Amino acid sequence: MSKSAILWNVGDKWNVEDVDLVEPRAGEVRVKVAASGLCHSDDHYVTGDQPAQLPLVGGHEGAGVVEAVGPGVTRVKPGDHVVMVFNPPCGDCHFCLTGRGNLCFYNPPKTAPLGPAFRARGQEVGAIAELGTFSEYTNVAEARVIKIDEDIPLASAALLGCAVITGWGAAVYLGGVKPGENVVVIGCGGVGVNSLQGARSAGADIIVAVDPVEFKREQALLFGATHTAASVEEAAELLATETRGRMADVAILSVGVGDGDTLQDTTRLVGPGGRTIITSVTPAASTTTNLGLFEFTMSEKILRGNVYGGVNVYRDVPLLLGLYKRGKLNLDELITTTYTLDDINQGYADMHAGKNLRGMVLHG
Numbered sequence: 506m507s508k509s510a511i512l513w514n515v516g517d518k519w520n521v522e523d524v525d526l527v528e529p530r531a532g533e534v535r536v537k538v539a540a541s542g543l544c545h546s547d548d549h550y551v552t553g554d555q556p557a558q559l560p561l562v563g564g565h566e567g568a569g570v571v572e573a574v575g576p577g578v579t580r581v582k583p584g585d586h587v588v589m590v591f592n593p594p595c596g597d598c599h600f601c602l603t604g605r606g607n608l609c610f611y612n613p614p615k616t617a618p619l620g621p622a623f624r625a626r627g628q629e630v631g632a633i634a635e636l637g638t639f640s641e642y643t644n645v646a647e648a649r650v651i652k653i654d655e656d657i658p659l660a661s662a663a664l665l666g667c668a669v670i671t672g673w674g675a676a677v678y679l680g681g682v683k684p685g686e687n688v689v690v691i692g693c694g695g696v697g698v699n700s701l702q703g704a705r706s707a708g709a710d711i712i713v714a715v716d717p718v719e720f721k722r723e724q725a726l727l728f729g730a731t732h733t734a735a736s737v738e739e740a741a742e743l744l745a746t747e748t749r750g751r752m753a754d755v756a757i758l759s760v761g762v763g764d765g766d767t768l769q770d771t772t773r774l775v776g777p778g779g780r781t782i783i784t785s786v787t788p789a790a791s792t793t794t795n796l797g798l799f800e801f802t803m804s805e806k807i808l809r810g811n812v813y814g815g816v817n818v819y820r821d822v823p824l825l826l827g828l829y830k831r832g833k834l835n836l837d838e839l840i841t842t843t844y845t846l847d848d849i850n851q852g853y854a855d856m857h858a859g860k861n862l863r864g865m866v867l868h869g
């Protein structure tokens with residue numbers, strides 16, 4: 506038995522209720538979830554922007570302690586502290602072998618598709634990203650857990666499951682920011698501020714944070730921003746002045762909900778050869794964009810999507826925790842407000858109101 510937050514229908518609120526959970530099956534790990542981040546992506550299931558088979562237990566950014574393991578599990582044992590990840594590389598498909606484990610052909614992992622582990626109201630209930638961290642307990646494939654040191658706070662570690670990796674990797678790997686380059690990040694929530702941190706890690710010079718919310722612009726300065734702007738137009742003027750017309754080398758779009766109509770203005774923040782990374786999730790049904798291809802072609806610009814920041818989680822979760830331990834990566838400061846699972850809908854209301862970098866559910 507576990508208390509979990511379930512989405513039964515598009516447009517519903519998260520419903521917190523008791524569910525049954527099967528014993529860990531072969532290759533599966535039972536995690537007592539300590540903390541789960543309130544990522545915008547889960548809300549895309551609520552709005553229907555992300556189509557999915559419902560019902561689902563939400564949550565894909567969590568950390569906890571292994572409680573039990575199924576037959577054949579070798580990566581972890583009961584008592585281990587773990588971060589859960591949704592995109593583990595298999596290590597031997599075409600994409601993994603070419604250094605792009607985030608695009609692994611086998612996601613879910615080959616060993617994982619065991620079917621839903623949750624049951625509620627007499628029916629099977631799946632889990633978002635096959636993690637389902639909005640739950641006191643969850644069962645996940647062993648490939649999806651990464652053991653971490655016990656001195657790392659689990660709420661801070663949870664952030665590595667999505668926000669930090671997606672944002673930091675957007676600058677470091679997908680944007681390929683190099684020392685002395687200029688970076689602009691549009692949208693400075695829980696993911697965007699990590700792109701600021703990534704730009705700082707990569708040695709960027711000018712780092713512009715764009716957000717209409719004053720609180721987020723203030724916070725952005727703690728995560729590596731050298732300048733802030735309230736709008737894309739303001740950022741364009743600022744970059745034109747500060748770079749003497751060269752503009753940014755990398756733009757990262759990280760607003761809550763993507764919109765194809767903003768592409769032209771976003772890509773104009775970068776100069777010739779500039780790279781634009783689209784981290785924002787745009788509604789799946791939306792297929793139109795506004796982009797002047799003449800200018801785009803004639804200035805050799807690059808446009809790139811973002812799957813999990815281009816990271817290899819087995820390499821980069823330990824790497825990022827090393828940066829955190831030595832004060833080079835902010836994690837604790839990302840958590841603005843903590844909630845109980847019962848207050849999860851308040852957490853999402855606060856997210857929509859722009860009050861949080863990251864809201865975090867702490868399971869009792």
Ligand SMILES: [Zn+2]
Nearest residue numbers: 544546667668
């Ligand atoms: Zn997420």
Ligand SMILES: [Zn+2]
Nearest residue numbers: 595598601609
């Ligand atoms: Zn693979």
